[in-house]
Amino acid sequence: MNTQETQLIPAKNEADVDQTLQPETQSLKSHSLAFVTDEATGIRVPVTEIALEPSPNGAPNGPFRTYRTAGPGSDPVVGLNPFRSEWIAARGDTEPYSGRERNLLDDGKSAVRRGAASAEWKGAQPVPRRAVGGRTVTQMHYARQGVITPEMQFIALRENCDVELVRSEVAAGRAIIPNNINHPESEPMIIGKAFLVKINANIGNSAVTSSIAEEVDKLQWATQWGADTVMDLSTGDDIHTTREWLIRNSPVPIGTVPIYQALEKVNGEANALTWEIYRDTVIEQCEQGVDYMTIHAGVLLRYVPLTANRVTGIVSRGGAIMAGWCLAHHQENFLYTHFDELCGIFAKYDVAFSLGDGLRPGATADANDAAQFAELDTLAELTQRAWEFDVQVMVEGPGHVPFHLVRENVERQQELCKGAPFYTLGPLVTDIAPGYDHITSAIGATEIARYGTAMLCYVTPKEHLGLPNKDDVKTGVITYKIAAHAADLAKGHPGAHERDDALSKARFEFRWRDQFALSLDPVTAEAFHDETLPAEPAKTAHFCSMCGPKFCSMKISQDIRDEYGSADSQAAIAEAYSGMREKSAEFLAAGGKVYLPELRIPAGN
């Protein structure tokens, strides 16, 4: 496959029109679903196409195509098309099987009382698959064998890169493709520092709030705005069934923290947890199609006392559960002692590890301390062990870290973990702004991604205060798209600047609708504009509310361009300018009297 052969097919028929986006505004109506197709393989990758108006001089613009995480869209009760099924079956190394027997407790105690989950999954019942015999069916395994999978080809089209880059980064462990063979609905995507920085959105119900339908809605909402993966952190009722609805409707990888569900199964008593209950929960989730799981295997008994004099102790729920268990039993963390067994399970389904940082700092005062870095040493050790099984791994990172200490986190992780993708929560660079922690953390997230973090877990404005609603999810996603994109720009990622340049050009040319349409959130951009100048003609007017109709800096700039923008003019300017600094020095030396240089601009304007 060669990206040069890419055939660009614009959206043509009604079915291709984007249904998941809500066209509340004119600017969003210019977004549509299109496909990039590789002729050689027939693989089609959905992209968002943004129609643009011509420039004032009549020159056409765009359409602009951009990476799309919303997939083709789905009806929640039907789910998405399991389009990867044939790729998986064609490899001939997996088989369908009856699967683990479902238990009422999988949905939590309320379901046991009720006798069922509150809203059973209505779509087709998938039959779980697993590797045949002792086979390993991970993308890392294929990559290390030199095999190029359709998943890798899909990603190369999506990232607009060579497929060999995808294969080699996965083989080396520097990137992962989280796609469980039991989640054939998902569109392959890659997490690794050689690729676009990705973002994750957390959703999930809790003891306090929300229905299954709300969570599916949040999933679709999050991916519409750009979430690259979604973690289901449900802890309340209907855990198993909520996850089923989410996975069947998710075009992006789904991550979980299995200890949350395991804890529900033992009535919330951390001390009552056992490896057997945990393992059973992991297998349940492997069969459902969870793509990556946060495993807090680095919280070792001997590290727990290191947190005693912290300002905020242990703030990770999973970390605290395992620390509590270790202390109660005075035994080593069973996730650490059974880690090889977990690797064996993950290898059969292609589930990726997200090695949890259970001892991450919960306050800037606790950043980069002995507890945090001791755990990181262990996560590095576990990364190596997983790789011996050809199991994909990413490593989780903090948390709360003052700005000047952020860089050390990613550089240390990259060195110790031999380039395994880093996946961080922010970090928040100050503790004093609850209600604005999407911002305090986006600052740290940009810094940490600039130096190599591959995926950023979003933080919403509700962090520390409550559970995010739909508005918070959107704010968190957009804020993290900003951080991820700012890091892509800073890294000089190929093509990253194209959207900035297209939007800036639209701004300069007063193509207001294009400026909205090219923005991360066209709805908000248009609404803010309309607050001051709501009339429809203002969107084509060659001025804005900042300066008003009389005076316009953009107009003066256009005049300058008309006068000096030609190649000849610019050559003359460059020549004149080259001597300017010397003249400036002479001028100062001569006592600072004003002079006007003889700058000759070519005639003919």
Next chain:
Amino acid sequence: MNTQETQLIPAKNEADVDQTLQPETQSLKSHSLAFVTDEATGIRVPVTEIALEPSPNGAPNGPFRTYRTAGPGSDPVVGLNPFRSEWIAARGDTEPYSGRERNLLDDGKSAVRRGAASAEWKGAQPVPRRAVGGRTVTQMHYARQGVITPEMQFIALRENCDVELVRSEVAAGRAIIPNNINHPESEPMIIGKAFLVKINANIGNSAVTSSIAEEVDKLQWATQWGADTVMDLSTGDDIHTTREWLIRNSPVPIGTVPIYQALEKVNGEANALTWEIYRDTVIEQCEQGVDYMTIHAGVLLRYVPLTANRVTGIVSRGGAIMAGWCLAHHQENFLYTHFDELCGIFAKYDVAFSLGDGLRPGATADANDAAQFAELDTLAELTQRAWEFDVQVMVEGPGHVPFHLVRENVERQQELCKGAPFYTLGPLVTDIAPGYDHITSAIGATEIARYGTAMLCYVTPKEHLGLPNKDDVKTGVITYKIAAHAADLAKGHPGAHERDDALSKARFEFRWRDQFALSLDPVTAEAFHDETLPAEPAKTAHFCSMCGPKFCSMKISQDIRDEYGSADSQAAIAEAYSGMREKSAEFLAAGGKVYLPELRIPAGN
């Protein structure tokens, strides 16, 4: 004066209770106005005092005192007490005089038609002062003479630093104290990289919007939330009178861009501007009490063509006005040619230059280009010239700059301008998020302040789209307090971490009200919390909505602290931990079998 002698006087009487804050919430009610007093001089500095609850173990906390920009609060029609008047008069180097004759045009064309401004200033009419004879009355002049002024003493109390640091930084030009002798109501503050990072909020009416009362309200609102200076960028009607209301009510320095008013006086025709009209406008503003003025004297004729092939040309209004003027007349910028005369005027009133960056980039594509850096060379030259007059100077900076190019901006400015304070607008690190440019710019602002920018001009969510309303002003201010504080933490500014630590401690101890009260925006923090758990008891409950009542990571952390937090325990842990990395290496070398180290924790727990 020695800060050791500081006498802390808690707010005692009714008059001291904070009237400017709106106690919409419980948590804001714990904020009050208090004073730090220097016994030797009697100088009193207002601070915000935050009452805190005791810890669960009964140990008292706080009260916590923090830097306050709201001043003592004022009734808009009366104005603030001109408390600096006696300091100014006592120096004996200034005198009252009749001042420039007011012109109806000063308030714009509508005022000329109406015969007056729409709402004349109702408070006491101040008599303008200026230096006697050829005296220079700037804080820089005093500092260079070795004189410690009351203004410097006020600042030393406010910044909790030695007054000699204040004097020496001002003398060297590395810090400025913008306080026009005709704005005796302002509380002295300092802008320089050795001090707390400051933020500016822009307000001002335009041709489209808003009344004088609204602008005074925005001023009080902005300073309540933490704006250190406010710029009045009014361009519409009643310019002179609006500014009068603002200055008489402002506890913080007021900045302006005089070219905006000058342009109104020539009916918006940039070509009709003259040095005489501009100079007259500057004197008008000097007499009113403007503390610093943005002067676009670096936009030289020969630099204009350098912008011709930019993506967004010239985006600074002042820059575009001067570029347009230069082109129309094919003459050098009159602000550059008359710069020495401006210095002479500023020296008589102690107005500070804010050297405008009229050629700043308006798109990430244009960042750090020849036009921008050519202008910076000239701003460096002008800085030196102003310093020859003992006139205070800060230098303005961009704008739109990708994250990896931000640092170069401040380092280059600091080197060329010999440490003169840098004052930047963001910069925005990506162009693709209109509606969220407070966030895109706070990321760049944190980075640029970390490396030495002294003041950050806020950007609101409405940037590029419209004029900010009151909500936008608040969002902009809080976002920039985050950036400034994050930079203070990163710079290791003395004491900066104390608020973070106090808030984190409150969080760990489930002192919810204290967590809200210590946050930058207690109202929002409390409202977000109440959305999920509105009941009053939840604010004292030892759990939160994230984990629910059954399981709590903070509780487990407290158990760990109880068990291992003593000094003896920690010593034993430190000893055991010191050998841990070696053991870990042995372990891996031995093939990875699990071991439990013999970590002996002292008994007695």
